[in-house]
Amino acid sequence: xxxxxxxxxxxxxxxxxxxxxxxxxxxxxxxxxxxxxxxxxxxxxxxxxxxxxxxxxxxxxxxxxxxxxxxxxxxxxxxxxxxxxxxxxxxxxxxxxxxxxxxxxxxxxxxxxxxxxxxxxxxxxxxxxxxxxxxxxxxxxxxxxxxxxxxxxxxxxxxxxxxxxxxxxxxxxxxxxxxxxxxxxxxxxxxxxxxxxxxxxxxxxxxxxxxxxxxxxxxxxxxxxxxxxxxxxxxxxxxxxxxxxxxxxxxxxxxxxxxxxxx
Numbered sequence: 550x551x552x553x554x555x556x557x558x559x560x561x562x563x564x565x566x567x568x569x570x571x572x573x574x575x576x577x578x579x580x581x582x583x584x585x586x587x588x589x590x591x592x593x594x595x596x597x598x599x600x601x602x603x604x605x606x607x608x609x610x611x612x613x614x615x616x617x618x619x620x621x622x623x624x625x626x627x628x629x630x631x632x633x634x635x636x637x638x639x640x641x642x643x644x645x646x647x648x649x650x651x652x653x654x655x656x657x658x659x660x661x662x663x664x665x666x667x668x669x670x671x672x673x674x675x676x677x678x679x680x681x682x683x684x685x686x687x688x689x690x691x692x693x694x695x696x697x698x699x700x701x702x703x704x705x706x707x708x709x710x711x712x713x714x715x716x717x718x719x720x721x722x723x724x725x726x727x728x729x730x731x732x733x734x735x736x737x738x739x740x741x742x743x744x745x746x747x748x749x750x751x752x753x754x755x756x757x758x759x760x761x762x763x764x765x766x767x768x769x770x771x772x773x774x775x776x777x778x779x780x781x782x783x784x785x786x787x788x789x790x791x792x793x794x795x796x797x798x799x800x801x802x803x804x805x806x807x808x809x810x811x812x
Contacts, residue, residue, distance in 0.1 A: 556651045557618040557625065558809075564642040565610040566682035566800060572604050580605070580643065584616065587638050591631075596621040602657045602807055603664070606759070608799040610683060612667075613646065613806045617657040624650075661810040663727065664756065668749035668765050668801050669734060672772070677741035684737075684746060685801030691772030693747060696731050699771045699781050700749060703729040703764055707785035711793050712767075714759035724760075728752035731768070750805075759796050766795035 561584070569577040573585075585599055598619040605611060625631050628648050635645045669684045672691040680686065703726050710722035734746040749768065751761050767784070770776045784791040 552621050553623075554653070555620045555624045556653060556655060557620065557648055558615055558651055558655070558657065559618055559648045560613055560615045560646040560807075561611070562613055562644050562646060563611050564682055565605060565608050565803075567642065568607065570605055570607045570609065571601055571614075581616075583640055583643060587635065588618070591634050591638055592620075595623065600657055602662065603755075605804060606762075606799050606802075609802045609804070610800075611804040614804050615657065615807050615809075617651075617655070618648075661754070663752060663754055663808045663810070665728075665750065665752040665805045665807075666756070666761050667736070667803050667805045668751075668761065668797065669737060669746060669803070670749070670765075670797075670801050671743045671746040674743075676743050679739070679741045680743075682800055683803065684742070685798045687769055687772075689773050691769065692774070693731065693772065695778070696768045696772040699768050699778055700729045700731045700764075702778065702781050702785065703751070708787050708789055709757065709760060709785070711784045711789055711791040712760045712763040713757040714763065714796070716757075716792075720757070722757070724753065724755065724757070726751060726753045729764070762797045762799065762802060763793045763795075765797035765801075767793055769797060770795060 563580055568580050571580045573579050573581045581601060588597060599616050601616045602614065632645050632648060639645065670687060671684060672687040672689065675688065676686045706723060706725045708722055709724045710716045713720065713722060716722065729751050731747055731749050734748045736748065749765055767776060767781060771781065783789060
């Protein structure tokens, strides 16, 4: 007997500070685990499956992430009621934003998309502890103008093998970064934030393991005066054998948006 299947894309946002990333792992609290536990409860045992659009690391947050819900036998009749029930039962650091139906040809992993990540940071002095879940504080003085110049070097198509954690000789490391810039933070505000903070904004179709945190790491070293602009330029060349040794802390990173392109 053929079972009817329905397909939905659900967008969510979450604070990653207390989660061990997206992917389910034994005996660890992850975003995917909490979503599935909540869905199992509100769907009252109906058969379903979920698939994320990509993984985020432990402590990484998302302004807008997405996952695909495969629902068997019966469709969702009322999207508004579903979102209300879903949000009522989700933990307070996860919120569902929207739901839409897609057809069986849609695959959330393989479908062409553009992701935008933000890395929120400040420097020079210790900040209020409440900043810690979403902002990295570098206690050293940083040359922000020089870091902004360095960020622009990542734009375009380059060899990003040095910016992949534990890269092997079998991966595809030639990638395109559509946007990479450092700007003053005007997006996130709180009365306990420092007077000035900054954002590394990176946009592209796909990123490798720890890529953005390794890019941010070398920019921090640039801001400290430990490396030069030429060092970053050379690290992106096809024959580069550099291995980046500093991964910026996870809590400053967030997935800001994900845009699916039309087939």
